Amino acid sequence: MALDLTIAIPVRNEEKNLPGCLSAIGTDLARHVVVIDSGSTDRTKEIATNWGASVIDFVWDGKFPKKRNWFLRNHTPTTKWVLFLDADEYLTADFKIELRRALERDDVVGFWLSYTIYFLGKRLKGGYPLRKLALFKVGAGEYERIDEEKWSKLDMEVHEHPVLIGSVGVIQSKIDHQDFRGVSHYVIKHDDYASWEAARFVKSAANARVADQWTWKQRLKYRLMRTPLIGPAYFCGSFFLMGGFRDGARGLSFALLKTAYFTQVYCKIREKEISEES
Template identity: 50%
Template sequence: MNTSNKIPLTVVVPVKNEEKNLPKCLELLEDFDEVIIIDSNSTDRTPQIVAEFGYQLVNFNWNGQFPKKRNWLLRNVPLRNEWVLFLDADEFVTDDFKNEVRERIQDVSYNGYWLAYNNHFMGKSMKHGIKFKKLPLFRVGTGEYEFIDEKAWSHLDMEVHEHPIIDGQVGEIKSPVTHLDFKNLAHYIGKHNDYSSWEANRYLKLKQDKAAWAKLNWKQKIKYSLLDTWGFGFLYFLTNYFLYAGFLDGKIGYIFSVYKMQYFFNIKAKIYELTQNKL
């Protein structure tokens, strides 16, 4: 049991070759009772950086099967706190966020919390556009990331678009986490190329599995209903850039909106390619 003034929560940071982002992420975590970094055989200075901060480093070798990195840690690494927060290396907590988390995890009526993110793109803060949210903060033992059967088509060893399935009530933390990737635009494009391949394959799997479709939340059902349409990317651009005032972020808002449009177009094109290959 945590008897210090630290926040009684375990922060888990999944990484692979994150020497650019990791120092800033880790230097903001000293107020938490436990910090664990789970690595996938990094070849840069990631392990040395973890050692410099004195945090626990766990290595993960994926065998291509379920579970992936986050679920594997939940099942195999003892955590000394009741709550766990999964934080990416390019996500940075603020004092307001830490203060709110300290208070909210004392509420016994909630088993998880959605987090809001202050997104940056190409080094610039984006104050407008569709806001990004996810559910990486929950009470240990109340759930894990959803199971997706992706044998033979995915090389991503960490849950990326999988959502945690939590038993019990889920709330929302208002104070945002800063999302700021110090890597370049080429890295962003390459990463989202991998993500679009994953999404295309998952869409086709969902079409064949009614039980898996039934488990999706309403936002996921809308998303996957639209992914197989050629106009979804353009619809996202119009929504993000005009309806959510992404144009107020200037050139960065425009570039981001175009890249997101391209991302959804790539998913649709890959769905089409995979479908044609099966004919």
């Protein structure tokens, strides 16, 4: 029996990842599966339609709201729950079993979800765990509002988190996170992420209203962003404290890529600050 759930999958040119994502969902898990497309030029929309998902076109104007909040506001799900799933995230059998039990609860309005991370073809054993608040009751809240003006090409909420009214639970079983688009795509994508992170930091770090909504992890990250130590701090935490060394060369490579990313964010922050001072 299908759950009172809408699964929303924001996409752009995801023909490599989407077939596996949809297959893992199956046809009897959720009442609705919606693919929100941002002008894909590959077979993404065809794949979604052939599978039986609903397809909604999204065109971003460079400002708030981005894709997830736009969907919640303009195509509000008619189900009790909504799960935002990226095309490179694959529901596991264990997760779907726990999901059915979790959605019977009435004492929470959302759930933190955990994800495995695959890198260079294999699952990572160590490193920082990936967790997102991606499952919640429709109407319980939306992703945090960030008023930007085309800081990057990112038309979807990336590091924003939902701000919900009510208690939040945890689903322990993990979703598999596997991106089959390769390391080059990873590096290019994270350059956009770094530009967005830097612009957000410069604009919102002094905004008490925005800062009050940050999680403790966000507070720690933004504190470290003020110094070039954020890169080395991430590396030490991920590779040594969180066991990234257990993955050998793959774990080292992944930690170094993330270290470079956070160092890039710091440099872009300083670049913006220097530009504004001159």
